[in-house]
Amino acid sequence: MTLIKSKLPTTGTTIFTRMSALAAQYDALNLSQGYPDFDPPQALLEAMSRAIKEGNNQYAPMAGLPALREQLAGQLALHRNVNCNPDTEITIVPGATEGIYCSIMASVHSGDEVIVLDPCYDSYAPAIHMAGGRAIHVALQGDSFAPDWAAIEAALSPRSRMIVINSPHNPTGTTWSEADLQTLEKLAQQHNLLVCSDEVYEHLVYDGQQHHSVLQRPGLRERAFAHFSFGKTFSVTGWKTGYCVAPPALTAELRKVHQFVAFVAVTPVQQAIADFLTSDPGYPATLADTYQRRRDLFCHALEPSRFTLRPSQGTYFQLLDYSAISDLPDRQLSEEWTRSPGIASIPVSVFYQRAPRQGLLRFCFAKRDEVLLEAAEMLCKI
Ligand SMILES: Cc1ncc(COP(=O)(O)O)c(C=O)c1O
Numbered sequence: 148m149t150l151i152k153s154k155l156p157t158t159g160t161t162i163f164t165r166m167s168a169l170a171a172q173y174d175a176l177n178l179s180q181g182y183p184d185f186d187p188p189q190a191l192l193e194a195m196s197r198a199i200k201e202g203n204n205q206y207a208p209m210a211g212l213p214a215l216r217e218q219l220a221g222q223l224a225l226h227r228n229v230n231c232n233p234d235t236e237i238t239i240v241p242g243a244t245e246g247i248y249c250s251i252m253a254s255v256h257s258g259d260e261v262i263v264l265d266p267c268y269d270s271y272a273p274a275i276h277m278a279g280g281r282a283i284h285v286a287l288q289g290d291s292f293a294p295d296w297a298a299i300e301a302a303l304s305p306r307s308r309m310i311v312i313n314s315p316h317n318p319t320g321t322t323w324s325e326a327d328l329q330t331l332e333k334l335a336q337q338h339n340l341l342v343c344s345d346e347v348y349e350h351l352v353y354d355g356q357q358h359h360s361v362l363q364r365p366g367l368r369e370r371a372f373a374h375f376s377f378g379k380t381f382s383v384t385g386w387k388t389g390y391c392v393a394p395p396a397l398t399a400e401l402r403k404v405h406q407f408v409a410f411v412a413v414t415p416v417q418q419a420i421a422d423f424l425t426s427d428p429g430y431p432a433t434l435a436d437t438y439q440r441r442r443d444l445f446c447h448a449l450e451p452s453r454f455t456l457r458p459s460q461g462t463y464f465q466l467l468d469y470s471a472i473s474d475l476p477d478r479q480l481s482e483e484w485t486r487s488p489g490i491a492s493i494p495v496s497v498f499y500q501r502a503p504r505q506g507l508l509r510f511c512f513a514k515r516d517e518v519l520l521e522a523a524e525m526l527c528k529i
Contacts, residue, residue, distance in 0.1 A: 155273055162269075162497045169482060170491035176522045179481075179491040181317065181463060182384040183513040188430065191381055191423045198418035207414040209406050211239025211390065215421035218428075219390055225428060226350075229362045235395040238402055241412040243347045243376040243389040246401075248274045249408055250372035250391060251309070253400040254341050255280035259308035261343075262299060266292075266318055266498030268345060271311045280308070284500040292319040296330055303334075309341040310334075315348040315358070315461025318498050318509040322352055322461045325359050332366040341397075342367055347376035347389065350431045352461040353439040362392060369394055372401065377420055380431050382513070388416045438463055438512075441519060445512045448523030463513040466495065470506035472529060481508055488525045 166179035186192070210216070216233035223229040231237060240246035247270060255261055257279035263271045265284045272282040285302045288295045299310070312331065314323035335342055344361040352358045361367040372393040378384035389412075391401060423430070445465060446456055457466035473480055477494030485491040493509040496502035512519060 154277060158273060162493060166481065166485065166491050166493060169485045173486050173489055175485045175489040175491045176518060176525070177491045178510040178512070178514060178518075178522055179485075179493045181511045181513065182378075183382040183463075184518060185382065185513075185515055187382040188423070188427075190427065191383070191419060194422040195415060195419035198415035198422070201418075203415045203418040205414065207239070207411050207417055209411055210234075210402060211237070211412060212414070212417040212421060215239060215417045215424075216390075218421050218424040219392075221428065222424065222431065223362065223392065226431065227358075227360050227363055229360070229368075231362070231392055232395070236392055236398055238391045238393075238398060238405060239412045239417055240389055240391055240405060241409045242378065242387040243345065243374040243391075244270050245405070245409055246372070246374045246389055246391040247271065247311075247343060247345060249401050249404040250343050250374070250393070250397075251275055251280075251311075252278050252404045252408075253397075254278075254309055254343075254372075256308070258306060260304060260306045261308060262302055262310040262340075264294060264299075264310075264312065265500055266495055266502075267311070268313060268317055269498065271343075272500070281306075282500075283307075286499070286501075286503070287319070287321075289503070292316065292321045294323070294327055294330075296334070300334065303338055303340075307338060307340060309343055311343040311345065312361075313345040315346075315352055317348070317462055318464055318493065318495055319457070319466060320459030320462045320464045322356060323359055328359050328361065328364050328367065331361075332364050335370055336366050340370065342371040344371050344373045346373055347379045348462040349375060350380055350434040351438050351463060352435055353442065354460065356460060358461070370397075372397060377416070380434065381420065381423070383416075386413070386416045388412045388420070441512045441514070441516070444516060445510070445519045445523055448520055449526060452523070452527040453529065454526065457507070459512075463511055465510050465512050466507050467492075467510060467526070468505075468507055474506070476504075477506060477508060484529070488528065490522055490525050 170177035255278035376389035455468035
């Protein structure tokens with residue numbers, strides 16, 4: 148007799164766990180999973196150790212430490228010119244993934260449909276499914292990965308409740324323009340859609356561009372959950388803390404779910420980030436330059452290779468097109484290259500419900516210079 152009936156019967160171990168395990172097994176350079184291999188700012192590490200020693204070790208308030216929410220309201224005003232009330236519109240969560248899950252759980256009822264744009268981060272569809280909804284997958288456009296508005300509109304139905312968007316975009320490194328957000332605003336208003344906006348890479352935008360947030364457009368601001376991650380902004384993915392900004396009515400519903408999923412985020416992390424931002428509010432604005440330098444180092448070193456480099460406008464991911472080298476499926480090739488010559492990447496097809504045949508691998512460039520140069524040298528020999 149079966150003891151448990153799976154709620155996610157088609158879900159297995161994620162590709163990130165698999166590729167990292169394979170990289171460890173073959174002692175390969177691991178450019179697969181998206182995390183930095185360098186230290187966060189020293190002042191943040193010191194703030195964390197101070198926060199623990201000074202007794203910030205018990206539950207924080209459910210919505211997050213007031214001092215941190217105040218700082219974040221200041222950050223939104225400073226970087227995005229957005230006003231928000233830290234008491235009623237900001238919730239600190241144990242990672243953006245939990246925030247996204249709670250916003251979907253709070254909004255999606257049985258039978259509701261949610262538009263997701265493939266390729267996409269792997270937590271969206273399972274969260275929609277667990278809420279009793281249906282993820283309607285619409286592919287981003289072929290080579291550009293821009294939103295295909297005609298296809299999105301065609302996928303809408305009277306049951307459509309929400310659209311999930313992500314810019315800067317994992318895995319492709321593309322960013323949405325102001326015009327894209329304007330089109331989304333019109334569409335969301337017309338169809339009364341909620342918007343779940345994953346903006347965890349907001350500060351990693353290159354070549355002098357600006358990040359465009361849903362919080363900056365009034366027609367989206369009133370219907371959006373915007374998700375952010377300290378893991379990305381402060382190079383501390385293992386601290387698993389982030390925040391969600393949404394209007395009071397949406398925040399109230401999100402918190403009802405959050406209080407029974409995690410209840411709170413980790414207290415000393417919140418205190419440390421509040422202290423760090425108090426002393427260095429401009430730090431997030433320095434990220435674009437430091438990551439752009441890493442991207443440029445990696446891309447420049449890849450110039451003699453046989454790969455075609457797709458433009459990476461944001462995030463810390465670079466797509467390499469290998470179609471001039473091989474016509475093997477991307478999963479097979481990424482595993483093969485992890486074993487020999489010893490470099491791990493993520494096949495882009497795993498981010499799709501129905502992947503086109505593309506020949507694209509995703510490499511994370513949040514790595515030390517010597518690792519990026521060694522990786523590029525290996526790739527140039529392929
Ligand atoms: C697009 C996207 N959203 C969310 C997350 C998760 O953020 P967190 O670690 O804060 O849960 C990631 C992490 O890789 C991501 O790439």
